[in-house]
Amino acid sequence: MFIEPIAVGLFAGIIWSAIGYAVAKAKNNENFNPEKFAKTLVIGIVLATASKGLGVDIAQIEGMSVVGFLTAIVDKITSLLIKK
Secondary structure (H helix, E strand, C coil), X not given: XXXXXXXXXXXXXXXXXXXXXXXXXXXXXXXXXXXXXXXXXXXXXXXXXXXHHHCCCHHHHHCCCHHHHHHHHHHXXXXXXXXC
């Protein structure tokens, strides 16, 4: 089932989003950006699902070039869906 990788991806996305926000807040006093947070969560879910589908560990998939590709796809799709 794909429920487990989605949960793992969601958890990883939450952790990565929190770290990214903390760094942005410390460096630039940036306010919380829900769009960036949502993108990071979606990227985490997509990567974890891809990891499960390809049958490789999530740490291994992060080293593959597929990460940049999937991140770009998610970024473009969310930019189309979210109008400013």
